[in-house]
Amino acid sequence: MLKLRQLQKKKQEDLANPKNSTSTGLLSQTTASQLRLRKDLQSLDLPPNVKIDASSLESDQILHIQITPDEGYYEGGTFKFQAVFKDTYPIEPPKVTLLPVVYHPNIDLQGNICLNILREDWSPVLDVQSVIIGLLMLLLEPNATDPLNKTAAESLRTSPSVFKDQVASSMRGGSLQGRRYDRIVC
């Protein structure tokens, strides 16, 4: 252990010399996952149509994300997502759900979302920014080959123009196949 003790001594001397002192600071008691989340939020670079609300992040570890696509099938709708971060973040992805009931091929009626980076392709190098970009992509480009809502996917595949009308009507709070959707346009 001698070598280590020598290194420690050298470092202590460096610190005692004010010229070389780097501020190591006291690390707070917050958990590593909270530190990481704060860093994620500081480095966010969001387009103007995305808003986040981090007010219940420290208390409940919930981040609210609101996306209003400015083009595509879902243009003009306001999509409120909820992302729950556990202490295991970033080893495990946040659990993201869509709060309103929406007609979308990759989102089911309970708000579960089929997005690869939120499940099988998650990696700890991904962050809040990547999650938001992923959600934005899903709204801009719904994907009919990997359906979670089969009827929506079928409709998008067979007739994009019918699908477009269905989406517009569902976003205004209309019913499709006897199922009411939430109004998300004003």
Next chain:
Amino acid sequence: MADPATSVLVLGAGGLGCEILKNLAFQGVPTIHVVDMDIIELSNLNRQFLFEEKDIGQPKAVIAARYINEKHLIGLGDRPVCVTAHFQDLTLLSDSFLSQFTLIVSGLDSIQARRAINSRLVRLTFDSGYEKCIPLIDGGSDGLQGHCKVIIPGFAACYECSLATLPPENESYPLCTVANNPRLPEHVIEYLLTVQWAQEHPDRSFDYSVDEHFQWLLNRSLERAALFKIDTSKFTASFVLGVVKNIVPSVASTNAIIAAQCCNEVSKLMYNDYDIETSNNFMVYNGQDGCFTYAFVHERRPDCLVCGELT
């Protein structure tokens, strides 16, 4: 010569912990403490060789310490090897308790526990202005694979620095496959746990140790498997429980190899044969295809959330 006052804290007295304790005792470390909050179960006995059938239900740390103490080994400086047991949660250990040790060796099964002890030790180094520095040697084993990381808090890469290299903890499947096109029994179980349970029981979370919940899972998996023409004969209670708990069988030989490597690192540190700046601090082992090991220097991340100097 190594200092006979060397004291080592062992975290975990399970598969790796038993091997580590045995090695350290034979290496002659006179003062060994062991912390573990688990109780001995029948399924531990094939590899956790410090325990016998009559010990089932007893705390692992206590029985492991007693077994080694009964051997009356003589260690460095002719001091008797003495193991002290702590039957408790390691995250509740106090800083003053941790400070008394020269080295800490861990054989834990949880990433959270490792992150907790890692950040404690880094903070200890920083808060003491580098006067204190307790190296952490972290062993890990998972089936036929394992790792050994040497962490010199404040001087070399810490556990958090290498967090991004970890594989995902649970196997997960695309939600769309699981929902609409399940092909594997695992897909069926995953759907029931992530989607159907919440639909049928929005007020409760699933707990496999509750009979009623587990029975629900078994019955529903059979129904869903039949619906998608998946072989229902696989859905035995033990198979379903294995999937739910994400069980990877523990392999005794992996534990032995990883524990040996950890104790090698202890020797290198004790006998001044470890160069903090240049020694390989990260070793991986893979016994899946032949016997593969590789060691390298994992560098410190300047922006590490625990040991980075930006915080």
